[in-house]
Amino acid sequence: MKEYPTSAIRNVAFVSHNGAGKTTLVERLLFDTGATTRMGSVQAGTAHMDFEDEEKARNSSVSLAVAPIEWRDVKINILDTPGYIEFVGEVNSALRVAEGAVVLVEAVAGVEVGTELAWQAAGEAGLPRVVLVNKMNRDNVRVTRVMNSIKENLEGRFVQLQLPIGEGPSFTGVVDLISMQARLGNKDERGPIPADMQDAAEEARLALVEAAAEGDDDLLEKYFAEEELTMEEIVRGIKSAVKQGLVTPIMYAAPEPGIAVIPVLEALRALVPAPDERPITANKGNGDDVELTPSDTSPFAAFIFKTVEDRFGKLSFVRVYSGKMSADSRVWNADRNAEVRVGTLYVVRGAEHISVPLLHAGDIGAVVKLGDAATNDTLCERTNQVTLPPIVQPEPLASVAVEPISQADVAKLNTSLTRLTGEDLTLRWHTETATHQTILSGMGTVHLDIAVKKMQSKFGVGITTSLPKVPYRETITKTSSTEYTHKKQTGGAGQYARVFLRVEPGSEDVPFEFSSEIFGGSVSGPFVAATEKGCRAAVEEGVLAGYPITGVKVVIYDGKEHPVDSKEIAFQIAGREGFKQAVLGAAPALLEPIYEATVTVPADNMGDVMSDFNTRRGRVMGMDQIGNKSIVRAEVPLAEMQTYMADLRSMTQGRGVFSLKFLHYGRVPSHLQDQLVAKLRAEMKKEDD
Numbered sequence: 001m002k003e004y005p006t007s008a009i010r011n012v013a014f015v016s017h018n019g020a021g022k023t024t025l026v027e028r029l030l031f032d033t034g035a036t037t038r039m040g041s042v043q044a045g046t047a048h049m050d051f052e053d054e055e056k057a058r059n060s061s062v063s064l065a066v067a068p069i070e071w072r073d074v075k076i077n078i079l080d081t082p083g084y085i086e087f088v089g090e091v092n093s094a095l096r097v098a099e100g101a102v103v104l105v106e107a108v109a110g111v112e113v114g115t116e117l118a119w120q121a122a123g124e125a126g127l128p129r130v131v132l133v134n135k136m137n138r139d140n141v142r143v144t145r146v147m148n149s150i151k152e153n154l155e156g157r158f159v160q161l162q163l164p165i166g167e168g169p170s171f172t173g174v175v176d177l178i179s180m181q182a183r184l185g186n187k188d189e190r191g192p193i194p195a196d197m198q199d200a201a202e203e204a205r206l207a208l209v210e211a212a213a214e215g216d217d218d219l220l221e222k223y224f225a226e227e228e229l230t231m232e233e234i235v236r237g238i239k240s241a242v243k244q245g246l247v248t249p250i251m252y253a254a255p256e257p258g259i260a261v262i263p264v265l266e267a268l269r270a271l272v273p274a275p276d277e278r279p280i281t282a283n284k285g286n287g288d289d290v291e292l293t294p295s296d297t298s299p300f301a302a303f304i305f306k307t308v309e310d311r312f313g314k315l316s317f318v319r320v321y322s323g324k325m326s327a328d329s330r331v332w333n334a335d336r337n338a339e340v341r342v343g344t345l346y347v348v349r350g351a352e353h354i355s356v357p358l359l360h361a362g363d364i365g366a367v368v369k370l371g372d373a374a375t376n377d378t379l380c381e382r383t384n385q386v387t388l389p390p391i392v393q394p395e396p397l398a399s400v401a402v403e404p405i406s407q408a409d410v411a412k413l414n415t416s417l418t419r420l421t422g423e424d425l426t427l428r429w430h431t432e433t434a435t436h437q438t439i440l441s442g443m444g445t446v447h448l449d450i451a452v453k454k455m456q457s458k459f460g461v462g463i464t465t466s467l468p469k470v471p472y473r474e475t476i477t478k479t480s481s482t483e484y485t486h487k488k489q490t491g492g493a494g495q496y497a498r499v500f501l502r503v504e505p506g507s508e509d510v511p512f513e514f515s516s517e518i519f520g521g522s523v524s525g526p527f528v529a530a531t532e533k534g535c536r537a538a539v540e541e542g543v544l545a546g547y548p549i550t551g552v553k554v555v556i557y558d559g560k561e562h563p564v565d566s567k568e569i570a571f572q573i574a575g576r577e578g579f580k581q582a583v584l585g586a587a588p589a590l591l592e593p594i595y596e597a598t599v600t601v602p603a604d605n606m607g608d609v610m611s612d613f614n615t616r617r618g619r620v621m622g623m624d625q626i627g628n629k630s631i632v633r634a635e636v637p638l639a640e641m642q643t644y645m646a647d648l649r650s651m652t653q654g655r656g657v658f659s660l661k662f663l664h665y666g667r668v669p670s671h672l673q674d675q676l677v678a679k680l681r682a683e684m685k686k687e688d689d
């Protein structure tokens with residue numbers, strides 16, 4: 001592969017709803033530019049971009065893949081992303097290292113929920129965006145319908161960069177409004193504008209020129225002076241307007257038959273900023289910000305945006321922001337304060353790794369077995385340390401409890417989970433102390449399903465999954481005092497301890513407090529400490545249904561010891577049992593985790609979503625209207641949200657999305673508590689048997 005200087009590199013993310021044809025477009029571009037000798041097909045499982053087993057099985061992208069497209073004098077690094085919204089983590093990673101985004105809109109379906117999310121995410125990343133109306137050759141394409149859908153559902157101002165020639169099966173090409181030429185067929189032949197499109201093209205060009213003028217003050221002057229803008233000036237103006245987010249150009253293509261795809265490359269080359277046109281800010285470690293100069297001669301800084309574990313070991317995807325990265329070098333990992341060795345350096349094309357001697361500033365590549373380094377780490381020079389901010393990922397929305405099958409699986413479970421979640425930062429895992437379950441969380445059921453399959457196929461760990469138990473807690477609601485005597489006389493030395501304990505409701509933030517009000521030394525210091533230890537042990541065990549107790553203040557205010565038989569163990573037992581007895585007398589209550597749910601749905605669904613929260617013991621806290629979308633915020637117990645993803649999907653025909661954030665623990669309503677405690681106890685008993 002040729003080397004490309006910074007100014008000849010473009011990093012572009014393809015984002016959209018699932019199935020809009022991103023991967024097919026990349027396959028077409030690879031083929032048309034001679035990078036591949038056969039055009040890969042998603043359906044046939046031969047796509048170079050969808051090379052993972054899971055992708056072939058599903059005929060759809062699951063993770064982000066990189067394809068360098070060499071065309072004319074530039075290299076366009078395309079980041080092909082999965083469209084399914086549960087893989088949003090991959091999309092966020094791609095957007096983070098790109099200078100521009102192509103938002104694909106499926107020509108028949110129009111704007112879908114995944115399109116809106118992609119549009120929004122690219123906007124939040126501050127990226128220049130281009131809209132590509134894709135799969136134009138499909139039956140039933142109506143250009144006016146898809147245009148309306150774009151204007152109604154995506155916020156922004158749009159300008160036609162092209163006009164489509166024909167629609168549906170009669171789509172034959174586009175009119176390029178900059179050169180005022182037709183681009184036809186799958187060989188990108190040039191021709192005159194069809195006679196019946198002449199007027200429409202003139203009119204659309206006026207709008208394009210106006211948008212170009214708005215992007216650049218000099219051009220605006222010229223425009224007002226009614227001077228003609230040159231083609232170069234129009235491109236320059238549009239590029240600037242797009243970069244400022246003033247307008248979004250719209251293009252059309254059909255990658256499967258290969259119609260109007262070369263103009264897409266042309267637009268990316270012309271309109272997406274080169275890395276040196278969009279510097280990034282890093283942190284110098286002392287809290288000061290520093291703008292990295294994207295050139296080969298500035299100090300080296302690169303960012304790890306993706307990590308994959310495969311048969312050959314760990315593969316770290318890097319984006320160089322400044323300086324050069326060389327094979328067989330040593331670099332500094334600023335996030336781990338460690339030197340790491342860079343061995344062979346690669347440029348990646350799907351599953352293919354092409355070894356290169358160096359990566360120029362702005363380029364994207366990968367390193368195998370990069371020692372102590374993980375996604376989100378910054379690599380730099382030891383003498384010039386900087387860190388780049390981590391990729392912001394959303395909180396998990398769904399969880400499963402995972403259980404190893406065999407003894408061998410038990411041993412491998414934790415390390416495999418750590419590797420799995422290191423590859424995908426929208427996956428998290430933890431051990432829930434309240435339920436003794438190992439919990440894997442992610443963005444949805446499909447996401448988790450694939451993660452679990454990976455555990456098996458990639459890391460060789462057999463696991464079964466189940467719906468996680470709700471991590472309830474227990475607390476007390478009033479003050480209660482008790483006395484407890486532990487006495488044992490068996491053969492030799494006996495055991496004796498007597499304690500007077502008082503429990504009081506404490507604050508939610510302090511799970512457990514212990515103090516002594518003993519006067520006159522009825523219980524000596526070490527035995528008071530032993531009593532506390534006993535209480536703490538009981539806290540973990542709970543009294544209602546085996547969940548940890550929280551928000552309790554314990555006071556030992558009297559007691560008695562025996563000169564011979566009192567021992568620490570005796571006071572520990574008295575503490576534990578006395579504490580349980582006191583808690584049982586203090587009107588114990590069950591607490592449940594309460595989350596804030598933020599649900600975004602089409603305005604028509606707002607009523608349904610709100611009344612649905614009533615059936616989930618939720619409290620609607622607020623609502624908002626943004627465009628034709630309603631946003632409902634509600635506080636709702638986790639116990640009622642376990643199947644929300646599927647329920648929301650059916651309530652909104654898949655057009656609703658939501659996020660969850662833990663708020664606090666709240667009382668289980670008293671009318672539900674007895675029944676729930678009975679149920680939880682029965683479950684506990686079943687497990688013990």
Ligand SMILES: Nc1nc2c(ncn2[C@@H]2O[C@H](COP(=O)(O)OP(=O)(O)O)[C@@H](O)[C@H]2O)c(=O)[nH]1
Nearest residue numbers: 018019020021022023024042135138254255256
């Ligand atoms: N009619 C038509 N179908 C296409 C075209 N491009 C892709 N497809 C089909 O659309 C489906 C989804 O394509 P894919 O590239 O996987 O979409 P992605 O999810 O955005 O990557 C596949 O079945 C493709 O064969 C096109 O230009 N025309």
Ligand SMILES: [Mg+2]
Nearest residue numbers: 022023060061
């Ligand atoms: Mg795909």
